[in-house]
Amino acid sequence: MKTLLKVENLKTSFYTHLGEVQAVRGISFELNEGDILGIVGESGSGKSVTSLSVMGLIDEPGVIKEESSIVFDDIELTELNKREMSNLRGNEIAMIFQDPMTSLNPVYSIKNQMTEVIRKHTNMTKSEALERAIELLHMVGIPEPEIRIKGFPHQFSGGMRQRALIATALSCNPKLLIADEPTTALDVTIQAQILDLMRDLQNKLNTSIILITHDLGVIAEVCNKVVVMYGGMIMEKGTIEEIFYKPQHPYTKGLHKSIPKVNLNQKERLVPIEGSPPDLMAPPSGCPFSPRCPHAMKICIEKASPLFNISESQRSSCWLHDQNSPQVEGFVKVKGDKYE
Amino acid sequence: MRNYYIKRIISTILTLLLVATITFILMRSIPGGPFTREKFIPDEIIRILEEKYNLNDPPLKQYFDYMKGLVTFDLGPSFSLIGFKVEEMIASGFPLSAKIGGMASLLIIIVGIPVGIISALKQNRPIDYFVMFTATILVTVPSFVIATLIIYFFALRWGILPTFGNTAPLWYIGPVIALSGYSLSFVARLTRSSMLEVLRQDYVRTARANGLSEFKVIGKHALKNALIPVVTYIGPMVAAILTGSFVIEKIFALPGIGRYFVDSVGNRDYTVIMGMTVFYAAFYIVMVFIVDIIYSLIDPRIKIDG
Numbered sequence: 001m002k003t004l005l006k007v008e009n010l011k012t013s014f015y016t017h018l019g020e021v022q023a024v025r026g027i028s029f030e031l032n033e034g035d036i037l038g039i040v041g042e043s044g045s046g047k048s049v050t051s052l053s054v055m056g057l058i059d060e061p062g063v064i065k066e067e068s069s070i071v072f073d074d075i076e077l078t079e080l081n082k083r084e085m086s087n088l089r090g091n092e093i094a095m096i097f098q099d100p101m102t103s104l105n106p107v108y109s110i111k112n113q114m115t116e117v118i119r120k121h122t123n124m125t126k127s128e129a130l131e132r133a134i135e136l137l138h139m140v141g142i143p144e145p146e147i148r149i150k151g152f153p154h155q156f157s158g159g160m161r162q163r164a165l166i167a168t169a170l171s172c173n174p175k176l177l178i179a180d181e182p183t184t185a186l187d188v189t190i191q192a193q194i195l196d197l198m199r200d201l202q203n204k205l206n207t208s209i210i211l212i213t214h215d216l217g218v219i220a221e222v223c224n225k226v227v228v229m230y231g232g233m234i235m236e237k238g239t240i241e242e243i244f245y246k247p248q249h250p251y252t253k254g255l256h257k258s259i260p261k262v263n264l265n266q267k268e269r270l271v272p273i274e275g276s277p278p279d280l281m282a283p284p285s286g287c288p289f290s291p292r293c294p295h296a297m298k299i300c301i302e303k304a305s306p307l308f309n310i311s312e313s314q315r316s317s318c319w320l321h322d323q324n325s326p327q328v329e330g331f332v333k334v335k336g337d338k339y340e
Numbered sequence: 341m342r343n344y345y346i347k348r349i350i351s352t353i354l355t356l357l358l359v360a361t362i363t364f365i366l367m368r369s370i371p372g373g374p375f376t377r378e379k380f381i382p383d384e385i386i387r388i389l390e391e392k393y394n395l396n397d398p399p400l401k402q403y404f405d406y407m408k409g410l411v412t413f414d415l416g417p418s419f420s421l422i423g424f425k426v427e428e429m430i431a432s433g434f435p436l437s438a439k440i441g442g443m444a445s446l447l448i449i450i451v452g453i454p455v456g457i458i459s460a461l462k463q464n465r466p467i468d469y470f471v472m473f474t475a476t477i478l479v480t481v482p483s484f485v486i487a488t489l490i491i492y493f494f495a496l497r498w499g500i501l502p503t504f505g506n507t508a509p510l511w512y513i514g515p516v517i518a519l520s521g522y523s524l525s526f527v528a529r530l531t532r533s534s535m536l537e538v539l540r541q542d543y544v545r546t547a548r549a550n551g552l553s554e555f556k557v558i559g560k561h562a563l564k565n566a567l568i569p570v571v572t573y574i575g576p577m578v579a580a581i582l583t584g585s586f587v588i589e590k591i592f593a594l595p596g597i598g599r600y601f602v603d604s605v606g607n608r609d610y611t612v613i614m615g616m617t618v619f620y621a622a623f624y625i626v627m628v629f630i631v632d633i634i635y636s637l638i639d640p641r642i643k644i645d646g
Binding site: 055057082083086087088089090091094095097099102103104105106107108109116117120121152154165168169 | 541542543545546547548549550551552553554556560561564565638639640641
């Protein structure tokens with residue numbers, strides 16, 4: 001399988017009046033063709049900034065730092081100029097956003113907004129573009145697309161708007177679709193429908209997807225790979241099975257304990273993770289999770305841990321995997337210098 | 341659609357009748373009359389004058405007589421400009437006021453909106469500071485000061501522009517600039533803040549994420565939304581500007597409609613006050629109606645129907 005996206009040492013900061021906010025602090029991950037990668041983390045963990053960095057949509061006062069590298073389909077995105085980047089956006093890489101209610105322009109019809117994007121990236125005529133748009137709306141499950149396409153966003157429900165946005169995003173057969181919390185603003189039944197739709201489309205079109213969410217349930221439902229982010233850094237990454245059945249990092253473990261389980265026989269208390277996320281204006285010099293970590297050691301506060309190779313696909317950024325650290329139950333020791 | 345227009349016309353007529361009635365009552369309530377002068381006028385002469393203009397009729401009869409005239413577009417004779425009828429005064433003064441007002445409105449739209457957009461796009465850069473500084477000054481400095489400065493510098497000191505008269509095209513420059521200063525700055529500021537607001541919207545980000553060029557993102561997706569509040573302001577503004585400005589017309593010695601209006605209040609020239617007020621109200625209503633139609637063209641969420 002070919003590597004489609006390779007993000008290396010991505011650092012994105014916002015220079016505000018109060019100082020530098022380090023939203024993303026040197027993260028690396030890869031995405032193969034056909035993958036559905038979930039990026040999970042709480043608010044402010046840097047997941048949205050990561051996706052906007054890939055899209056080249058970081059606005060002032062945000063800056064992607066020099067040492068960062070984002071290689072998409074063998075192209076180094078950080079070196080492209082504005083024009084080259086906008087030719088890629090919506091064409092090779094598409095994105096859908098959190099709130100479908102406000103993501104469509106209220107003063108233009110769906111037809112206008114869809115055909116505009118199609119015609120920007122292809123040589124289609126107006127009528128061909130319209131045909132294509134209708135076909136796309138049909139594909140995402142909007143009934144009577146020939147009629148509905150003439151409608152305006154306010155005539156669409158939230159779920160239908162998200163479908164229309166997905167249809168627009170897929171209009172040029174992108175190789176990569178980034179979905180930033182696509183279901184957060186929708187109610188639960190619609191959420192399930194949208195997720196089903198995305199999975200279906202992925203099967204049909206073989207588009208790689210990055211799904212950003214704070215909902216582990218959503219990740220479990222659609223993804224095959226997971227990256228867990230915290231405080232602008234990657235805490236753990238691996239396949240869906242590894243993250244859900246063999247989590248290694250104390251943060252991932254904490255997340256699992258705080259998910260309600262359907263268990264009719266037993267009453268079980270949820271265990272929250274005490275404390276609050278770090279201030280990215282002055283991030284801790286060591287592991288960002290150390291102030292909240294039940295296992296924190298002296299080294300955790302001083303120095304961030306490298307990513308230890310737990311398996312072929314799983315990495316965890318925790319000093320407890322080091323040979324010299326004390327033995328704690330549930331933490332695998334990694335032999336030698338196997339970390340990146 | 342047809343129902344809507346019928347409703348609109350009925351409400352317009354009712355509004356105008358109400359405006360006429362209120363003006364009539366207010367006017368008779370203020371002390372003094374058309375023939376009150378500092379100089380002593382014998383009672384006999386006043387009586388004859390009042391008789392001539394039917395001012396000694398009972399107020400209710402005067403009211404109905406006036407309304408009858410209004411419906412037939414007979415606005416009555418002026419009390420101070422002997423021999424002139426109010427409709428003649430409007431016909432003689434309005435074209436010039438409208439001409440200058442029209443040019444000023446055009447200047448406001450053509451310059452104000454683009455300047456506001458540029459300022460928003462270059463937020464917190466030197467050009468933005470410059471535009472906002474200039475706009476603040478133009479909003480705060482009254483039009484008569486601007487007019488006086490124009491006359492002093494351009495006409496008197498440098499002799500580029502004439503001080504008065506309306507024969508050469510050059511002549512219009514002074515009044516048009518003085519007349520548009522305030523609204524021009526206001527429109528620029530309004531466009532800027534509205535644009536800044538719209539640029540933060542999610543659909544602008546979507547447009548960028550879809551790979552549209554910056555020109556299309558701004559010129560198509562952001563602009564149309566940003567113009568909605570601007571249109572709201574421009575409608576009534578055009579009505580106000582077209583119906584003339586007393587100050588500007590006085591300073592540049594123009595025979596426009598604004599001068600008649602203000603003079604008539606001082607003279608208690610009842611028929612002129614009434615006629616001008618109703619005329620102004622009608623004009624205003626028409627402009628608001630046009631704004632409503634433009635609204636429905638810009639924003640599909642606003643529908644015109646009965």
